[in-house]
Amino acid sequence: MKITINDVARHAGVSIKTVSRVMNNEPSVRKDTIDKVMAAVNALQYQPNAAARNLASSRSFSIGYIYDNPNAYYVIDMQRGLLDACRKHGYELLIHPTNAKSPDIVQEVIDLVQHSRLAGLVLTPPFSEMPSIAAALEKIGVHFVRIISGSTPSPKLSNCVLIDDFTAAFKITNHLLELGHSEIAFLCGDEEHSSSGERLAGYQAALAKRGIAANPKFIVPGSYSFESGVKGAQKLMELSKKPSAIFACNDEIAAGALFSARLMNIAIPQQLAIAGFENSPFSRQTWPPLTTAHQPNVTIAQQAAELLFRHTKPNATKTLSDKQPVFIPELVVRESTAVSE
Amino acid sequence: MKITINDVARHAGVSIKTVSRVMNNEPSVRKDTIDKVMAAVNALQYQPNAAARNLASSRSFSIGYIYDNPNAYYVIDMQRGLLDACRKHGYELLIHPTNAKSPDIVQEVIDLVQHSRLAGLVLTPPFSEMPSIAAALEKIGVHFVRIISGSTPSPKLSNCVLIDDFTAAFKITNHLLELGHSEIAFLCGDEEHSSSGERLAGYQAALAKRGIAANPKFIVPGSYSFESGVKGAQKLMELSKKPSAIFACNDEIAAGALFSARLMNIAIPQQLAIAGFENSPFSRQTWPPLTTAHQPNVTIAQQAAELLFRHTKPNATKTLSDKQPVFIPELVVRESTAVSE
């Protein structure tokens, strides 16, 4: 029933060791030998015993994904992309939701890596932005890939997948400007997430380019939550000089702002335009649907995992270019910023 | 650096064999010996090498969670609950999103179980309701637990966690009735999910109890999606005799109905009351927020995993009652069904 490496060797007419070499794509195996072995592997449907492999080689074939993100859609998309890549490369994915603000989060991550003997780790914000985590992982010599906000690849960010929040935010702001808005407010996300800062910078740059001085009262600090959007919009609409458009740092905040506007009987988009960021499913399910920036999270996650495997797999064929991926979320226009008819 | 079973044995002053006995909670080990060993385990922070354990015992310490559910919040909650239980029992969780409608889904599941050598499986709808899956798993002798709709435990459902959708739907319908509505429509979920049928039955029972004849036009088939809610509500509001309340099979459908009502300029709840089901986060983020039934998914998942471990762990202490858990989602009243002032 169970097929061992022995069976494969016999079937292919080679030694066990050669099969092992092929399975681990070690160098110095002739092309036709590889073919022979792979033929046998396929014929017998051989699946190496992961446990035995781990034990013998003391490296594992699973990577971890640590997250602390209230946005279920984001997490699910990330998982999906990571799993896709894992399946392709014969790895397994270990998910680890946790609390980023826990005082001993660094130790927790280390324990996880060591106990589960992870080959590598994928980090998303806020973990990808915590120097203490990166330092600890480097110290124990575990590969990891970070998904972070940024626009320009650099050697320092060699193990990063970049998301160009700046440019995307610039585009959204520009869209609002083109609709004729000049009093545009910005609802920030969590300060410690650099994405919030980048988006704010993009917003400011777009205003500056048009020579519009940013009104400091229009920049409202907050966090990536519905509640924050509710409060932020309320604050804005209590100003003597109200904005005519709100750019929220993500869709959830935007949904909160929408909610708030509704409570105050403000018509969207006629009296107030609202834009979000992320293109999460509920940006389509609010009323009116939200203008936003689409972030291809599944693809981003895939690329992150690919990048990770390039490091964890010692002899992998480096067919993929080693360029750092940079993703620019694309503008998605919906009714929340429609031209008032 | 790495602590082996040897170190523990030495530290506890017992033999390796005894440590092994304790780690696998075999019978006939004296209480104080167990304590001694566990003390050593804790002192040394010993974590048995999973790979070695799997290999030697040819049983694994991971369970799988197969899902195909567009509702990210549901999936995340399930994962959270399963992970909690897994951590507690030293298991790992393998997640496997897939397509339930794939023609060779049964084979896919079997491959997964065999390749990853899973100790057990947790199934949620629609997988938990597919006889072919259950049959296949039984055939290959893998433990599994199903989370399904139902109200009465029975030996046949011994490996199930039940969710009493009927009673919860009854309560919601009753709530609407108490508000004075008698023209209540029902937006169905996917036909193949028994939860939809159960909720429909609960709705009908509540009406029947008041002696209200159900209007067949008020029962609209559909699926568990926002779009389905949009279309369903539209259909209902085009009837010559319109309902005064809509009970949607879940929050997403309800959100769709809400959206639709807004398009048609129907005031909620003044002209139309809407209730959902599930208490997913966005039931709080619509406007107005949705009345719904709260399903404690994290807890449900935990219980499901516990139930599973009771079977996979040969000598587990059966402290927990072996009763089948039945969860009755609780009514959560919000503004979407408020009394019109």
Added chain:
DNA sequence: TGAGTGATGTCAACCTGTGTTAATTCTTTG
């Protein structure tokens, strides 16, 4: 005192690959 019992210890085999070494068998190529 001796039999019976329950709790431990000893020891070796085993699970399935990997890493190493030394020896052997092709391939090149000068």
Added chain:
DNA sequence: CAAAGAATTAACACAGGTTGACATCACTCA
């Protein structure tokens, strides 16, 4: 054609536990 180099093999230790057979030991109870 010989020598060098590359690919392959055989054989075995090893990773870190589990498992089973059996021996040992301390107790209890007759």
